[in-house]
Amino acid sequence: MNVLIKGADILTLDPHDRVLHDCDIAIAGHAIHAVGGIPRDFHPDETVVGRHRLVVPAFFNAHCHSPMTLVRGWAEDLPFDRWLNEKIWVAESALTPEDVFWGAALASAEMIRSGTVGFADHYFWMEEVAKVVEVSGMKALLAWCLFGLGAEREIGHATLQKTVDFARLRHRGGESRLRVALGPHSPYMCPDAFLRKVVDAAHRLHIGIHLHLSESHEQVERSLAEHGQTPVAHMAELGLFDGPIHALAAHCISVTQGDLALLARKRVCVAHSPKTYMKLGMGMAPLQRFLELGINAALATDGPASNSDLNMLEVMRLAGLVQKNDQRKAEAMPCGRLLRLATSAGAQAMGFSDSGAIVEGGRADLILFDTDQAHWVPRHDLAAAVVYTAHPGDVTDVMCDGRWLLRHKELVTLDEERVRREAEVRALRLVGAGMHQVRRYRG
Ligand SMILES: [Zn+2]
Structure with a gap:
């Protein structure tokens, strides 16, 4: 699938630590196809409005x-x-x-x-x-x-x-x-x-x-x-x-x-x-x-x-x-x-050496943060904002290998309601079950 993210701020984490503003990202299949100048022959299946969004490597x-x-x-x-x-x-x-x-x-x-x-x-x-x-x-x-x-x-x-x-x-x-x-x-x-x-x-x-x-x-x-x-x-x-x-x-x-x-x-x-x-x-x-x-x-x-x-x-x-x-x-x-x-x-x-930067040819593993919130204002330093200000609740979209795992704050691949229900029942059973010590730690 081809995705075009249009007009977003980008923390590239490339070798020059470039921070780009109002910039486009083209994603083709698993990889980032272009950052900035998008080739004319790139035809997106989906276009994402990047206004008030900061894109960061996942x-x-x-x-x-x-x-x-x-x-x-x-x-x-x-x-x-x-x-x-x-x-x-x-x-x-x-x-x-x-x-x-x-x-x-x-x-x-x-x-x-x-x-x-x-x-x-x-x-x-x-x-x-x-x-x-x-x-x-x-x-x-x-x-x-x-x-x-x-x-x-x-x-x-x-x-x-x-x-x-x-x-x-x-x-x-x-x-x-x-x-x-x-x-x-x-x-x-x-x-x-x-x-x-x-x-x-x-x-x-x-x-x-x-x-x-x-x-x-x-x-x-x-x-x-x-x-x-x-x-x-x-x-x-x-x-x-x-x-x-x-x-x-x-x-x-x-x-x-x-x-x-x-x-x-x-x-x-x-x-x-x-x-x-x-x-x-x-x-x-x-x-x-x-x-x-x-x-x-x-x-x-x-x-x-x-x-x-x-x-x-x-x-x-x-x-x-x-x-x-x-x-x-x-x-x-x-x-x-x-x-x-x-x-x-x-x-x-972990052996995923082409992940970790928003660069042409890199893997499309990225996060979109919603920066249209009080704690993101003013945006003097976007790296500092991610490290010291951002909340998990600001994450609106997450992509791995060019595929959305979170879109508009909804999990795409997992049935979250069922996961939460099953996990809770199992957790309560686990700590209430007949347990014994399997092995011993000595400092
Ligand atoms: Zn551990």
Whole structure:
């Protein structure tokens, strides 16, 4: 389908950070055909009036557990160990594949409404999330989470072979909206022998690895005591960062200078989720250092059980505010940088390298904001307005791969009423069901 957006303001996030006013965008099929001068032979099937609209590249969420929408608000005001041991890993013992489907569908509705078109998911029964990706029209990098402690302690008695079969079946790469990675939970849960098998499988399948890494001082201390190495150095030694595709490591909050150098050298992508860190009192990852050292950092919400929502606008805002405040430096994390961390950096981390800018030939992944509102006036700096002022409720339209997922504030691909109803019933059943602790976290 050919779409012409006429007379909009555009935050291109191109290499020159161009901001265009009263400008046209031509979209042909999956891609942006032209920005500015529209070729005479371009014939749109649909013309969108861009007056009072700001067009921005869509967001990519670099680490989440989307079906955890079902336990949103169920494990509040608890430290990380009690949050996992007493709540999250207990509720998940009662989880069914259908719960995963509806939880991910609810997450997708929420993500689309707040301008996110791509997410890196790390959870169980990933074939269910793959179905949601198919239906919703979003993009995703799906990693089936495994602990490597034996089938009886895995959700749904999953095995590495099962996740390998899923990856083989679903991984398309290239033009597809779906990518797959292997998802060992973390160095603190997974035995070395299991992690070595994961590395072998990643090489065989030619896919990446997505895991949690170095989230606390206690995890580092334990790793030093058990392996004589930090978690980052330990994972490097086991070969987790030498796969055919860069690894995606969530968090890296407690890291040494040596760890940082290693993450940079091995081209590991680090997902940064400041709202989760603050909410669980985990301390802040050194985002500024990541970027100074050339580490590929990208912003992420983490799961809605810790973050409470999937709003990348808020993550972007917090990422900026925390760095400015911690460094006592207002120049830290300028708006253009934050916007890239929420768009192109996440897209790259997930393997969608032609997303993240409104440029000719780029993928048509974009958001339209309604700027005809009090909090958008005056429009001195549109990048600052998106980072520090915009609300998810300002998003009127969202396009992914040239297809509308949200149009005039209505979800196009998902039956939102049904998704909300199913998710609510399942969430109430889940936390009221007979639950038991599946496994134990030790700091
Ligand atoms: Zn996580």
